[in-house]
């Protein structure tokens with residue numbers, strides 16, 4: 001009983017100490033109103049899953065977090081706080097934000113260069129030239145994602161020679177190499193086989209002690225396995241967000257209930 | 266630091282992208298400025314006197330139009346036929362690949378080589394002499410690849426659905442191509458061919474070596490008549506500028522008329538083309 | 551259904567006609583040029599003296615070949631950097647706005663201005679201007695290089711901007727998401743990925759430059775006796791200009807006329823090699839964008 005109370009208190013505390021928070025966030029692609037008045041809270045050093053039917057705005061929300069939306073020419077209104085800074089205010093440099101908030105995409109996207117250069121890329125564009133430091137960072141991050149032993153003898157090979165699962169882990173290592181605080185993952189396992197998926201899920205669990213992880217997924221079971229917090233979006237609006245266990249056990253909205261039962265996809 | 270290099274990079278690329286437009290604009294205004302005073306009724310409708318240093322350029326204007334039109338008459342049907350084959354019938358095999366390569370190769374052959382060939386094959390071999398016909402055939406060889414490519418691209422761009430709709434109504438393949446595909450591709454093909462015509466009008470080396478360059482005091486009538494076209498006329502009187510001062514004005518005038526003839530063909534087709542492409546296929550086109 | 555078959559055969563023959571035409575061109579040019587190539591052998595390419603009226607006539611093409619390479623080389627070294635920068639702007643920065651709708655047709659227009667008009671403007675404007683600035687006649691490698699640069703620039707822009715646009719958008723996102731700036735992304739990811747297309751545009755530009763006739767002819771001075779140039783202010787002959795100039799005086803059937811055809815054969819082989827290379831690099835659709 002005491003345990004239970006303690007756990008709930010801890011959760012409460014987490015909710016009040018968000019690392020990312022949006023207020024009245026609205027996004028338009030031309031005339032398409034993709035996000036509507038979104039208020040969302042992402043707790044620090046936990047895994048948050050974003051769920052909802054196809055086209056509801058999940059990827060859009062992720063890209064709002066690292067200002068990748070402006071590259072696509074979307075119009076953004078409202079506020080997104082990272083710690084306590086509004087990342088859309090004029091004084092904020094989008095490059096710094098994107099370094100602090102890393103992103104991994106649905107399809108693994110190795111850049112057209114070697115395995116080594118992929119991991120070193122983020123540091124290099126931030127001005128790091130020291131070879132020893134780069135070697136060290138590449139090794140450390142490839143070890144973190146469990147890829148080091150598989151690729152240590154062919155670091156100079158093209159990254160395209162890796163399998164799909166290996167490529168995705170490489171992309172995670174690449175994101176980790178610039179020492180982000182948050183990692184956004186957009187359906188990172190949907191193009192992978194079950195074995196690779198399992199490895200990535202284990203990896204994310206391991207990383208969640210040190211990083212804030214936001215993952216978009218269609219897979220209810222994956223969300224149950226990983227997430228401590230879930231956010232449900234329907235047609236650009238948040239319908240429910242909160243503690244994962246609670247919501248999966250006892251969803252308040254009919255839409256969420258139907259989604260969990262598998263009526264949407 | 267980073268902000269500044271961003272700014273410099275965008276600025277430099279921006280300036281570079283302006284250069285072709287500035288060049289085109291400068292060339293056209295330069296000729297307008299210097300050539301306008303040479304243009305007169307007599308210049309357009311008169312015959313050349315004193316080797317082109319005086320008088321008009323009517324025979325060269327007619328010669329240019331005659332040769333380019335005849336050239337189009339030869340190159341357009343073959344080009345459309347070949348484009349149809351490549352877009353509609355060609356299987357994905359070695360022969361098709363070879364055809365494509367040869368189309369590209371032909372497009373890359375310098376016009377001077379086509380001129381040489383026209384001279385042995387048409388002027389001497391077939392005994393057509395220096396004539397409008399020789400010039401038109403040689404020019405047709407030169408713009409054939411262009412006509413093939415514009416036709417193929419235009420036909421390929423017609424949405425699949427149109428074809429299915431027609432085939433589903435029981436139309437045969439050729440009927441579908443003729444009634445549906447050509448109809449949809451026509452604007453793009455026509456404007457593409459017009460641009461090809463512009464190329465033919467402006468070509469010098471090929472025509473010089475096959476249609477002759479003798480100055481003619483008469484309007485060419487028969488396709489076996491020899492003719493001097495505007496570009497050839499411009500080249501030849503430009504060569505005289507060093508020796509006499511009178512030629513310069515005539516040269517400017519000729520260049521301006523040539524450019525005007527060429528722009529009358531090219532600018533509307535460029536504009537219509539972009540318009541059609543955008544209307545049919547959105548901005549992706 | 552016989553009509554269907556007939557149509558298909560007709561279009562097939564049309565498509566095949568390009569092959570026939572290329573063979574005709576090569577066959578006839580070669581058969582005229584071969585006797586001279588056989589008679590003079592390698593010295594046709596390496597000889598220093600081109601004296602068709604001497605007795606016995608001499609046909610040494612080396613100064614002309616060097617002239618050709620220096621004019622085209624200069625043209626490419628002017629046009630390639632400008633062209634690639636412009637292609638980057640059009641593909642990466644311009645968006646789809648008014649500016650792009652102005653620049654692209656203007657670029658297409660420049661491609662199609664008749665080369666004799668460009669040559670004429672070179673003759674009446676560029677050559678005197680160069681003469682004023684640098685002294686001398688103004689007719690020079692420099693003048694030829696500038697005029698040719700204007701001619702090859704639009705081709706380089708078209709093909710490289712196409713190659714840059716073909717780089718998957720995801721690469722850009724992946725790079726930006728790591729905190730790279732736009733220019734860093736272009737330089738480190740997009741350009742390397744578009745490398746082969748850009749290279750092809752330069753190779754094709756060089757091929758175009760070597761084969762171009764009228765525009766260069768009118769500004770390079772074409773010395774009576776070609777010599778090996780030692781500076782960019784020297785007058786030179788190029789392969790194509792030699793053909794045009796001597797064509798008027800050469801007698802049909804003479805060695806001089808045959809030598810001109812032999813030059814034609816060399817030009818043919820150079821352009822075939824260039825196009826084969828570009829065809830290989832670009833996978834078959836060289837000029838699709840230029841239409």
Ligand SMILES: Nc1ncnc2c1ncn2[C@@H]1O[C@H](COP(=O)(O)OP(=O)(O)OP(=O)(O)O)[C@@H](O)[C@H]1O
Pocket residue numbers: 029030032034052053054055056057058059060061072
């Ligand atoms: N670049 C864009 N331009 C125009 N509309 C866009 C763009 N990207 C997304 N949209 C639209 O915005 C809405 C939300 O898209 P988003 O990609 O965020 O959905 P999603 O929830 O990630 O879907 P999925 O599960 O299929 O990935 C959709 O209606 C989509 O069509």
Ligand SMILES: [Mg+2]
Pocket residue numbers: 058059060186
């Ligand atoms: Mg998505």
